[in-house]
Amino acid sequence: MDYQVIIPAAGQGKRMGVGKNKLLLELQEQPVILHTINVFLHDQNCKGIILVIQPDDERIFKELLKTRPMKEKIKTVYGGTERQFSVYNGLQAVENTEIVLVHDGARPFIKLSVIHQLVEKAHRHGAAIAAVPVKDTIKKVDQHQVMETVERSSLWQVQTPQAFRFSILFRAHQQAHRENFLGTDESSLVERLGYSVNVVTGDYDNIKLTTPEDLYFAEAILKKRSVMK
Numbered sequence: 380m381d382y383q384v385i386i387p388a389a390g391q392g393k394r395m396g397v398g399k400n401k402l403l404l405e406l407q408e409q410p411v412i413l414h415t416i417n418v419f420l421h422d423q424n425c426k427g428i429i430l431v432i433q434p435d436d437e438r439i440f441k442e443l444l445k446t447r448p449m450k451e452k453i454k455t456v457y458g459g460t461e462r463q464f465s466v467y468n469g470l471q472a473v474e475n476t477e478i479v480l481v482h483d484g485a486r487p488f489i490k491l492s493v494i495h496q497l498v499e500k501a502h503r504h505g506a507a508i509a510a511v512p513v514k515d516t517i518k519k520v521d522q523h524q525v526m527e528t529v530e531r532s533s534l535w536q537v538q539t540p541q542a543f544r545f546s547i548l549f550r551a552h553q554q555a556h557r558e559n560f561l562g563t564d565e566s567s568l569v570e571r572l573g574y575s576v577n578v579v580t581g582d583y584d585n586i587k588l589t590t591p592e593d594l595y596f597a598e599a600i601l602k603k604r605s606v607m608k
């Protein structure tokens with residue numbers, strides 16, 4: 380089943396602390412953002428990629444994409460000050476698709492099998508997200524004091540991709556915009572409209588590169604993959 384994907388890549392990478400967009404850092408001699416985009420470029424079911432960038436990064440992203448095969452699938456738009464605003468800008472550039480995915484540029488290890496399950500679930504149910512069960516014990520803490528140990532059997536760590544019928548996600552973003560609601564993922568906007576969201580079991584390798592130690596994990600994942608090839 381065909382789909383289009385919005386890839387938000389307009390963040391500042393403040394928690395990575397490298398003084399530039401972390402998606403331009405290299406993993407095995409290739410910028411993080413290319414690892415992410417390549418997955419979708421090579422997927423025949425992906426009919427369009429909306430890459431959301433900061434104006435300051437435009438020149439460098441254009442240069443990176445110049446030699447990519449099938450680069451005509453990529454449309455570039457500018458992002459906003461928050462991830463949600465970047466995705467909203469991306470949504471406005473999507474044309475003619477039943478299913479739209481949102482996938483963080485900062486998650487370069489997404490697998491095609493998960494993408495395809497999400498697309499099918501979104502087609503059938505309207506909304507689907509990738510997530511993995513929480514592995515640690517979770518506690519609520521206030522000022523370094525434990526308030527509560529949370530029952531974890533129903534807790535899942537949510538990732539991207541998140542897949543939706545375009546009409547649902549667009550409406551959810553419009554409503555969030557009108558009501559000044561800011562969520563940390565797309566699903567939270569859709570949940571507010573009363574839709575149920577399907578959960579596809581993702582992959583613990585699908586990490587988001589957020590803080591410096593994530594780069595070590597990323598190198599380890601790439602190494603494991605090259606050994607398994």
Ligand SMILES: Nc1ccn([C@@H]2O[C@H](COP(=O)(O)OP(=O)(O)OP(=O)(O)O)[C@@H](O)[C@H]2O)c(=O)n1
Nearest residue numbers: 387388389390391392393394460461462484485
């Ligand atoms: N205004 C923003 C903020 C984030 N993102 C993108 O959303 C994804 C997930 O965000 P996060 O990991 O929080 O990235 P940053 O915002 O760059 O990180 P930080 O919060 O540490 O500055 C990243 O691919 C990032 O580029 C975006 O497109 N526009």
Ligand SMILES: C[C@](O)(CO)[C@H](O)COP(=O)(O)O
Nearest residue numbers: 462483537538539563564587
């Ligand atoms: C959407 C997301 O990847 C789900 O885990 C995440 O919430 C985005 O990251 P942020 O750091 O909250 O912007």
